[in-house]
Amino acid sequence: MNDExxxxxxxxxxxxxxxxxAFIALAAxxxxxxxxxxxxxxxxxxxxxxxxxxxxxxxxxxxGNLFTWETPDPFSRxxxxxxxxxxxxxxxxxxxxxxxxxxSHSDGDYGTRLIAAAGVLNLLAALHAYEAAxxxxx
Amino acid sequence: xxxxxxxxxxxxxxxxxxxxxxxxVLSRRSPTEQVKYAARSLFWFLLxxxxxxxxxxxxxx
Numbered sequence: 570m571n572d573e574x575x576x577x578x579x580x581x582x583x584x585x586x587x588x589x590x591a592f593i594a595l596a597a598x599x600x601x602x603x604x605x606x607x608x609x610x611x612x613x614x615x616x617x618x619x620x621x622x623x624x625x626x627x628x629x630x631x632x633g634n635l636f637t638w639e640t641p642d643p644f645s646r647x648x649x650x651x652x653x654x655x656x657x658x659x660x661x662x663x664x665x666x667x668x669x670x671x672x673s674h675s676d677g678d679y680g681t682r683l684i685a686a687a688g689v690l691n692l693l694a695a696l697h698a699y700e701a702a703x704x705x706x707x
Numbered sequence: 708x709x710x711x712x713x714x715x716x717x718x719x720x721x722x723x724x725x726x727x728x729x730x731x732v733l734s735r736r737s738p739t740e741q742v743k744y745a746a747r748s749l750f751w752f753l754l755x756x757x758x759x760x761x762x763x764x765x766x767x768x
Binding site: 620631 | 709711712713715718721722726728732733738
C-alpha cells in the first residue's frame with residue numbers, strides 16, 4: 570500500500586514537473602531569457618536576452634527581411650519559422666523596421682541572416698531551458 | 708529608426724561575437740568554461756569565414 574502511494578505521488582510529481590518544464594519552454598520561446606530567469610539562472614537569462622535582442626535589433630536596423638507566413642514560397646516559410654523562433658521579439662522587430670526590408674544592399678542581406686540566427690538561437694535556448702527544467706541539464 | 712550601415716567585416720564580427728556568447732553560455736556550466744568556449748567559437752567563426760573568403764577570391768574576377 571505504501572509503495573503504491575509512493576509510486577502514485579511520484580507519478581503526480583512527474584506530471585507536474587513535465588507541465589512546469591513545458592511552461593518554462595513556452596516562456597523561454599515567447600520572451601528570450603524568461604525561461605532561464607524563472608529557474609533563477611540569471612546569467613544565462615541575461616545572456617539570452619541580450620544576444621537575441623541585439624541580433625534581432627541589428628538585423629532589423631540593417632533592414633533585413635522579416636519573413637511572413639503568407640507567401641507561396643516554401644523557403645520564405647522556412648525563413649518565417651526561423652524568424653518566429655524569437656517569440657514576441659519578432660513583432661518588436663516588425664514594429665522597429667518601419668521602412669520595410671531592403672536586400673538590394675549587402676546590409677539588408679546580412680540583416681536577414683542576423684534575424685534568422687536570433688530566432689534559431691532563441692529556440693536553442695528554449696530547448697536548453699526545457700531540458701534544465703526536467704533536470705537533464707544545468 | 709536610422710538604417711544601420713555596417714561593412715562586411717563589422718557584420719561578420721557582430722554575428723560571430725553574439726552567437727559565440729550565446730553558444731558558450733548555453734553549452735558550458737562554469738563561467739570560465741563558458742568564456743573559453745565562446746572565445747574558441749569566435750576564433751573558428753572568424754578563421755573559417757576568412758578562409759572561405761580567400762578560397763572564393765580566385766572566382767570573383
